[in-house]
Amino acid sequence: MTTSVLKIFSYLPNPRVWKSLITADLCGVEVEVVGAKPPELGTWLWDYDAKPLTESERVDDSPHARTGRRGFSGTLWKTDAFLEAHPFGTVPAAFSPGGAVGVFESNSILRAVARAGKGLYGQDGYEASRIDSFLDANLVFAREAQVYLLGMESLSQESYDRMAAAYEFYLSGIEQTLTNSPYLVGEELTIADISFVCDFAQFLREGHYEEALATQSKTLISADGPSIYPKSFEHMLTLSAEPAFAERMGSYLNWYRKKLGREVA
Ligand SMILES: N[C@@H](CCC(=O)N[C@@H](CS)C(=O)NCC(=O)O)C(=O)O
Structure with a gap:
């Protein structure tokens, strides 16, 4: 029997969880995942022993009642112990x-999985730190993408411009790196690549909002991406088609591959 090195609670599916699961699969370690679809998670008790709550348990004067802060609206049910372990209250x-x-923070969860396994977190401390550099840059991008995607139906020009600038900054760095190297750090796959693939694939969901953007006189930020940042897009498309990635990501990018005429057989 294998023992889990980590238990992850989240809404599912979630690209921020996939990064850890892909890593776990590649490292041969076990991770336990608990959760439910996004709307259902609002009816769960957020705790180490997370579980669905009955309607009679979800009352305003419950000690677990908290206001959702990021991505969830309305009341969430988080225990004190959960907030002690996860002070920002996120999944x-x-x-x-x-x-x-x-x-907490999906990139740190990813690091924890990689530390429990072997081979995806650099050859030495310097390489591990360089991987951390990419993970930090990736979080800055992913945070902008989160605000952008959540606000998609009614974007201010400022929000849109911020996202466009964050995209250009991040992709330029990724492109620059991949111009000289097959992977983001060193000659082999690391968690820097895994995090990039999952968060960038999530950003591309802006493509589902093309009409909403058009009604706001805005266009897709990633529209000409494959020609402006060919190595970055290629890296994401190639890696996401590899078995360990495809196993977790499923059909998530099929719509995008179809758009590019890059379906996987
Ligand atoms: N940067 C974080 C993002 C996590 C995050 O913001 N999660 C949101 C859902 S998308 C959350 O748990 N919100 C809880 C709330 O609304 O209280 C990560 O990568 O883990």
């Missing part, structure tokens, strides 16, 4: 076995 929320240590 994915990971726990060490037994729940003593909370690990």
Whole structure:
């Protein structure tokens, strides 16, 4: 019997969880995942022992009632212990076995999985730190993308411009790196590539809002991406088609591949 190195609670499916699961599969470690579809998670108790709550348990004077802060509106049900382990109250929320240590931020959960395994977190401390550099740059991009995607129906020009600038900044750096190297760090796949693929694939969901953008006289930020940043797009498309990625990402990018005429057989 294998034992899980980490328990992750989240809405599912979630690209921020996939990064850890792809890594776990490649490293041969086990991760336990608990959760439900996004709207259902609003009826769950957010805790190490997360579980669905009955309607009679979801009352205004419940000690667990909290206001959703990011991506969730209305009341969420988070225990004090959950907020102690996860002070920002976000999912994915990971726990060490037994729940003593909370690990938050999907890139840090990813690091925890890679540390429990072998081979995807650099050859030495310097390489690991360079991987961290990419993960940090990736989080800055992903945070802008989160605000952009959540606000898609009614974007201010300022929000749109911020996203366009963050996209240009991040993709330029990724493109520059891949011009000289087959992977983001060193000669092999690392968690820097895995995080890039998952967060960038999530950003491309802006493509589902093309009409909403058009009604606001705006166009897709990623529209000419494959010609402006060919290596970055190629890296994402190639890696996401590899078995360990495809297993977790499923049909998530099919619509985009179809658009590019790059369907996987
Ligand atoms: N940068 C974080 C983002 C996590 C995040 O913002 N999660 C949101 C849902 S998308 C959340 O848990 N919100 C809880 C709330 O609204 O209170 C990560 O990568 O883990």
